[in-house]
Every structure is written in C-alpha cells, then in structure tokens.
Amino acid sequence: MAVPLSYYLILSGFVFLTGVVGVLIRRNIIVILLSVELMLNATNINFVAFSEYFHNVAGQVFVFFALTVAAAEVAVGLAIIIALHRAHSSIYIDDLNLLKR
Amino acid sequence: MDHIFFFYFAAVIAATSLLVVALRNPVYSALSLLIMFFHVAGLYVTLHAEFLAAVQIVVYAGAILVLYLFVVMLLSIKSEERYHSQLPVAGLLGVMLCTEVILLFIQSRTGAAAPAAADPIAGPGNTEMIGEALYSTYLFPFEVASLILLVAMIGAIILAKKDINEPVQ
Known part of the structure; x- marks a missing residue:
C-alpha cells in the first residue's frame, strides 16, 4: 500500500516552517542561508511527491531547476558573506545596522 | 513496507531540520543539514x-554543503550564545x-480524496524520461539555467575579490 500524498505535504510543510522560523530567529547569516536551503528542500519534496502521484515528469524537471538556482544562490550568498566579514569583521545580523544609524 | 521507509525518512528529516x-x-548545523540531504535523497x-536522488547527493551534499563548511572554517566563527532578539515574535x-x-x-x-498513486509504468527509466523532457519541452529554461549559473559564477568572483579597484602588480 502506497503512502498517501498528504503525508508528504505535511512533512514538507513542517520542514518549510522550520526554515521560516530559522530565518527569523538566528543571528548568524550562514545559518540563515542554511534555513533557506531547508525551505528549498521542502518545496523539492513537494515537487517530487506530486510528480510521482500524477505520473508527470515535469515536477522532477522543476526540482532540477530549483537545484540550479540553489547552487547560484549559495555561490553569490557566500561571496556576499565573505565581503561582509571583510568589511565589518562580523557576520551577525545585529551588527549590520548601517542604514539604521 | 513503504510506510516504514517513509516514516523513517520523515522522522530523520524532521529531527535534523529542527537541529x-x-x-x-x-x-553542527551544516552537518545535520548533510544528514537531512541524504535522507531526502532516500525519500x-x-x-x-532515482536520478534526482543521485543529483541531490552529488550537488547538495557534495558541492553546496562543502562550500558552506568551507566558508564556516574560513571565517572561524564561534558558536553564538543567544538567538535573535525577535525570538518571541518569530515563535x-x-x-x-x-x-x-x-x-x-x-x-x-x-x-476530495487525493488521487491514488497508480502502479509505476513499465517503460523508459527515470533518467531517460527526465532527459527527454529537459531537452525537448524545457529546452529554453535549461539554457536560461546555464545563464543563471554563469551570472552567479561572475558575481561570486567579483564579490569575493580582495579589492576590485586595486591594480594588479
């Protein structure tokens, strides 16, 4: 007997919400980017589950594109973090309040 | 049997995403994300x-996470002692x-009840099906994806360079 589709949706909803809370409560920019990865993986689980249940390979192709965008996001995001660390010698978002001053 | 595998993978994915x-x-955060990527591949x-499972391990666990760990080691960050001050609002x-x-x-x-999964069709394998869709229906998005990767590569090099205005001696 196959696993119902709703189980996958609940799992991916849980992982996505964990990522949202992680973006909101963490101060370290690297962990915030890791939480964004969590959210991307939650959507990927959804895509693959729907692709299996509707017998449409388009969902898996979209996961492929999401992966490409995730790789690009990581490369640019980590470069920004390195540039920030060089300029402020800190990667905690509390210390980055230049526009507030 | 499917249920046992699903609940094992789901439990580990949920636990590691919380961690x-x-x-x-x-x-430690990055390493628990690594465990999560492997279990997502199992799912x-x-x-x-199967093709996406292999890609998940090679690209996510092999490339993206190593990049994260590399930056964490490069910046030698100490563990943070407290969460962000907006924790109550976020909670x-x-x-x-x-x-x-x-x-x-x-x-x-x-x-309405969710559509029941039909039996897997006997036909071309998973990788062949993805390749056929990727290089026929989704050929233009595929080319755009290569452009995105090129832009990300140039952007990462320019952002992480020491000083772009400094003349090379």
Missing part, C-alpha cells in the same frame, strides 16, 4: 526519482503558521 535551526554551532528513491509567527497548516490539512481531509 539545523536549534544548534548554536554553525558547523526520492522511494518516490521513484508566535511560527506557531500561528503551524496551526494554519494543520487546520488546512484537517479541512482538506473531508474534501
């Missing part, structure tokens, strides 16, 4: 997406979103 957010040391195998928002999702799922149970 990613909760652990104070970014290295893909149970969903008959409230998380609880509200969570109850909303649970309510939506409870309501959808009474609606």
Whole structure:
C-alpha cells in the first residue's frame, strides 16, 4: 500500500516552517542561508511527491531547476558573506545596522 | 513496507531540520543539514526519482554543503550564545503558521480524496524520461539555467575579490 500524498505535504510543510522560523530567529547569516536551503528542500519534496502521484515528469524537471538556482544562490550568498566579514569583521545580523544609524 | 521507509525518512528529516535551526554551532548545523540531504535523497528513491536522488547527493551534499563548511572554517566563527532578539515574535509567527497548516490539512481531509498513486509504468527509466523532457519541452529554461549559473559564477568572483579597484602588480 502506497503512502498517501498528504503525508508528504505535511512533512514538507513542517520542514518549510522550520526554515521560516530559522530565518527569523538566528543571528548568524550562514545559518540563515542554511534555513533557506531547508525551505528549498521542502518545496523539492513537494515537487517530487506530486510528480510521482500524477505520473508527470515535469515536477522532477522543476526540482532540477530549483537545484540550479540553489547552487547560484549559495555561490553569490557566500561571496556576499565573505565581503561582509571583510568589511565589518562580523557576520551577525545585529551588527549590520548601517542604514539604521 | 513503504510506510516504514517513509516514516523513517520523515522522522530523520524532521529531527535534523529542527537541529539545523536549534544548534548554536554553525558547523553542527551544516552537518545535520548533510544528514537531512541524504535522507531526502532516500525519500526520492522511494518516490521513484532515482536520478534526482543521485543529483541531490552529488550537488547538495557534495558541492553546496562543502562550500558552506568551507566558508564556516574560513571565517572561524564561534558558536553564538543567544538567538535573535525577535525570538518571541518569530515563535508566535511560527506557531500561528503551524496551526494554519494543520487546520488546512484537517479541512482538506473531508474534501476530495487525493488521487491514488497508480502502479509505476513499465517503460523508459527515470533518467531517460527526465532527459527527454529537459531537452525537448524545457529546452529554453535549461539554457536560461546555464545563464543563471554563469551570472552567479561572475558575481561570486567579483564579490569575493580582495579589492576590485586595486591594480594588479
């Protein structure tokens, strides 16, 4: 007997919400980017589950594109973090309040 | 049998995703994300997406996470001693979103039943099907994806360069 589709949706909803809370409560920019990865993986689980249940390979192709965008996001995001660390010698978002001053 | 595998993968994915957010040391966060990526790949195998499972391990666990660990080691970050000051607001928002999702799922149970998964079709394998769709229907998005990667590569090099205006001696 196959696993119902709703189980996958609940799992991916849980992982996505964990990522949202992680973006909101963490101060370290690297962990915030890791939480964004969590959210991307939650959507990927959804895509693959729907692709299996509707017998449409388009969902898996979209996961492929999401992966490409995730790789690009990581490369640019980590470069920004390195540039920030060089300029402020800190990667905690509390210390980055230049526009507030 | 499917249920056993699903619940094992789902439990590990849920637990490690919580650990990613909760652990104070970014290295531990990244390592628990690594465990999560492997179990997501296992979930893909149970969903008959073998090609994506391989890509998940090679690209996510092999490339993206190593890049994260590399930056964590490069910057030699100490573990943070406290969470962000907006923790109460974030907790409230998380609880509200969570109850909303649970309510939506409870309501959808009474609606139309989800389509039952048919038996896997005997035909070309998973990789052949993805390749055929990728290089025919989705050829233009595929080319755009290569452009995105090129832009990301140039952007990363320019951003991480020491000083772009400094003349090379």
